[in-house]
Amino acid sequence: MSNGSLKLRRRCQAVIDRLDLPHALSVEALCQHLAARRARPLRLHTLPSEASTHGMCGLWLATDTEDHIFYEHRTAPLHQEHIVLHEIGHLLFNHRTMSMDDEGSWGALLPDLDVRSVQSLLRRTNYATREEQEAELFASLLGSRIHNPYRQQPDGILGRLEVAMGVDRPRDTP
Numbered sequence: 001m002s003n004g005s006l007k008l009r010r011r012c013q014a015v016i017d018r019l020d021l022p023h024a025l026s027v028e029a030l031c032q033h034l035a036a037r038r039a040r041p042l043r044l045h046t047l048p049s050e051a052s053t054h055g056m057c058g059l060w061l062a063t064d065t066e067d068h069i070f071y072e073h074r075t076a077p078l079h080q081e082h083i084v085l086h087e088i089g090h091l092l093f094n095h096r097t098m099s100m101d102d103e104g105s106w107g108a109l110l111p112d113l114d115v116r117s118v119q120s121l122l123r124r125t126n127y128a129t130r131e132e133q134e135a136e137l138f139a140s141l142l143g144s145r146i147h148n149p150y151r152q153q154p155d156g157i158l159g160r161l162e163v164a165m166g167v168d169r170p171r172d173t174p
Contacts, residue, residue: 012138015092016145025146027081031069034088041066042091044084046073058083060090067091081146082139089138095131 021033027044035042047056047070057072069091071083 008134008137009141012089012134012141015089015138016142019092021145027084027146030088030142030146031084034091035067038067043068045070047071058087060087062091082143085139085142085146086135088142089135090131093131093134093138095135 019033019037021030031042031044043066045068047059051057051059051070052072052074056070057075059070061068061070069084069087071080071087073080075083
């Protein structure tokens with residue numbers, strides 16, 4: 001694992017650790033937890049069918065009062081979950097906003113969107129940027145936590161080495 005990859009993993013894991021999540025977790029419970037913690041509603045929506053023609057499979061939209069995450073509904077449930085977690089990564093890392101200059105295309109995609117109320121808008125199309133890679137690794141790490149909630153936490157120097165190298169331990173049943 002390169003030094004850059006290790007730093008990225010540590011940043012993502014630090015954000016997850018600060019969330020103070022319960023062991024048993026679902027995406028829905030995570031959204032409720034984040035909404036309560038941030039004192040802002042977090043709503044999930046399926047993307048309109050037109051989104052795929054724009055190359056989108058996920059989108060985070062922050063208005064003045066709430067957050068919205070849109071995800072592709074014509075894919076497997078596990079992939080839908082990963083898309084949502086990826087967008088939550090953008091939200092928690094407070095990644096930069098896309099340009100809202102082309103209101104016409106956003107109006108066609110999200111006709112009820114009041115562009116004046118939008119604070120942040122990020123869509124997921126590729127993984128070429130640092131922000132996309134950060135959100136993607138965040139989603140993978142948190143998804144692993146959701147699907148393996150009782151993984152034993154490593155102890156001592158060996159445990160710290162495992163964490164640093166990204167070693168996943170086998171699941172221990174409760």
